[in-house]
Amino acid sequence: MSSLVDVANTVGRAFTATLTREEQRAMGQFMTPPAVAVFMAQCLVASATQTTAKVLEPAAGGGILAAAVVEGLLAKPQAERPRRIELLMYELEPRLIDGLKALCQQMRVACEQCGVEFDYLIRNEDFLLSELALLGQPLPGLLTIANPPFLKLNKSTDRRAALHAYAVHGQPNIYALFMAATARLTPPDGGWCFITPRSWMAGAYFKAARRTLLQHLTIDRLHAFESRTEGFEEDAVLQETVIAWGNGRALAEPGANILVTRSQGAGDIATAGIQALPLARVVSADEHAMFSLPAHDADPFEGWTATLKTYGFEVSTGPVVAFRATEHIREHGGTDTVPLLWLQHVRQQQISWPVQKKREHIVATAESAWMLVANAPMVVMRRFSPKEDERRVTCAAYLGQLPGPVVGLENHLNYIYRRNGTMTPNEARGISAFLASHTVDAHFRALAGSTQINATELRKLPLPPLDVLIQIGEVVGENPTLATIDTVVSEALALTADQQPNNMNVVAG
Numbered sequence: 001m002s003s004l005v006d007v008a009n010t011v012g013r014a015f016t017a018t019l020t021r022e023e024q025r026a027m028g029q030f031m032t033p034p035a036v037a038v039f040m041a042q043c044l045v046a047s048a049t050q051t052t053a054k055v056l057e058p059a060a061g062g063g064i065l066a067a068a069v070v071e072g073l074l075a076k077p078q079a080e081r082p083r084r085i086e087l088l089m090y091e092l093e094p095r096l097i098d099g100l101k102a103l104c105q106q107m108r109v110a111c112e113q114c115g116v117e118f119d120y121l122i123r124n125e126d127f128l129l130s131e132l133a134l135l136g137q138p139l140p141g142l143l144t145i146a147n148p149p150f151l152k153l154n155k156s157t158d159r160r161a162a163l164h165a166y167a168v169h170g171q172p173n174i175y176a177l178f179m180a181a182t183a184r185l186t187p188p189d190g191g192w193c194f195i196t197p198r199s200w201m202a203g204a205y206f207k208a209a210r211r212t213l214l215q216h217l218t219i220d221r222l223h224a225f226e227s228r229t230e231g232f233e234e235d236a237v238l239q240e241t242v243i244a245w246g247n248g249r250a251l252a253e254p255g256a257n258i259l260v261t262r263s264q265g266a267g268d269i270a271t272a273g274i275q276a277l278p279l280a281r282v283v284s285a286d287e288h289a290m291f292s293l294p295a296h297d298a299d300p301f302e303g304w305t306a307t308l309k310t311y312g313f314e315v316s317t318g319p320v321v322a323f324r325a326t327e328h329i330r331e332h333g334g335t336d337t338v339p340l341l342w343l344q345h346v347r348q349q350q351i352s353w354p355v356q357k358k359r360e361h362i363v364a365t366a367e368s369a370w371m372l373v374a375n376a377p378m379v380v381m382r383r384f385s386p387k388e389d390e391r392r393v394t395c396a397a398y399l400g401q402l403p404g405p406v407v408g409l410e411n412h413l414n415y416i417y418r419r420n421g422t423m424t425p426n427e428a429r430g431i432s433a434f435l436a437s438h439t440v441d442a443h444f445r446a447l448a449g450s451t452q453i454n455a456t457e458l459r460k461l462p463l464p465p466l467d468v469l470i471q472i473g474e475v476v477g478e479n480p481t482l483a484t485i486d487t488v489v490s491e492a493l494a495l496t497a498d499q500q501p502n503n504m505n506v507v508a509g
């Protein structure tokens, strides 16, 4: 016999297959993939000890989440298995009801085989208008699991927003009302699990919903899907999704941790590491109660001991001091000149020369040779960037593409090169991308008082292993955007997280 999750998946998919993408969006019809449903349910039932387990799926679709919970409960050792399961499903769409009924019949058979009593109720009605949701009283033994619809509600015309006004602040989204309404139903021995877009965690409009959640629940675990599409790969939902688990004990124990896991999608959940973060680091203590997921539970830089020098690199300031070198600097190029790079030629991850705005040529002779540098791969960066620049470091990989045996670098630039040898193009790309990354930016911004990043700070900057920098260089491509850099860098660093014990507080998964 196929598993209950497979049956529910088939029911849900068969229905969504009849809809266009637009209809699916308008109805908030995005079904949870089986692997994600099982993952959600496993954690929800792990601490469930009720003799009678009440399972609520308030936006049931094909019932895949309820199916995963029932299977999870039946898979428990006999001593921990409930004696009775009562399932309550709400689904607004009439075309899904027959499929849900058929699923419940199969659940009954599966329960009977395990000696567990089973009862179910399917309500073809709006959960937010149901008696249960409006009463808002805890239901003993309740385990709620949901992938609610995601739709903005019109506050003035939609009755549901008015009836759940305790969770409405600004422009409500229906999914937050599902979260808040079910939080109120969760008793101290109950569990709660939702998969939703990540916006509730910090969005201003979700303030009231967050406060309701925290009033009724302790959120004890979060899983973030980092990739924008993989959370629901078949449906390509564009928002980042997050799974939250909670219990109905409203007051978190002092010193309590939230377990945080992350994966790209459903496929790599099994290998995702675990962070245990103090609650206070995840949820802000002020009235906004915003949730944030720090990238690592320790500053990644603390785990790195290498610096540029370790890898044989050096940082220097551009040797051409324009007012002392006037006799060598030229407006127009000739047979005896080479390119001279100024601040203006270096933009974030891009070198443009010539720009026809500067005296951008310099005579290359035996006399001026001391102020010129080898025309080889290096990282060139601005020594001064306006405060409003998005990143503290503005730099670019220079791969030796300009003409001539040497080039001039004006004194407002710094450059990183290999002291006794040649930097490879991938080293240049990798270092340049790393320095412009959000990771380095956050590190420099956290160092109080440093407005400009000078050569001394660059020399002190802890670096990840050289092969990670090279790997970043290989992947990041020519003239990458900051968004590309951030994705590539965070992926490359995550790959090494397990090897760096200081980076993550890894606990047994």
Ligand SMILES: C[S@@+](CC[C@H](N)C(=O)[O-])C[C@H]1O[C@@H](n2cnc3c(N)ncnc32)[C@H](O)[C@@H]1O
Pocket (backbone or CB within 6 Å): 012, 027, 028, 029, 030, 031, 032, 057, 058, 059, 060, 061, 062, 063, 064, 065, 090, 091, 092, 093, 096, 125, 126, 127, 128, 146, 147, 148, 149, 150
């Ligand atoms: C995002 S789908 C999720 C379905 C299923 N739980 C899953 O995880 O695959 C949301 C479901 O909730 C139903 N729905 C939308 N609004 C609802 C409401 N107000 N009350 C009950 N069900 C609703 C939709 O018809 C849809 O089947």
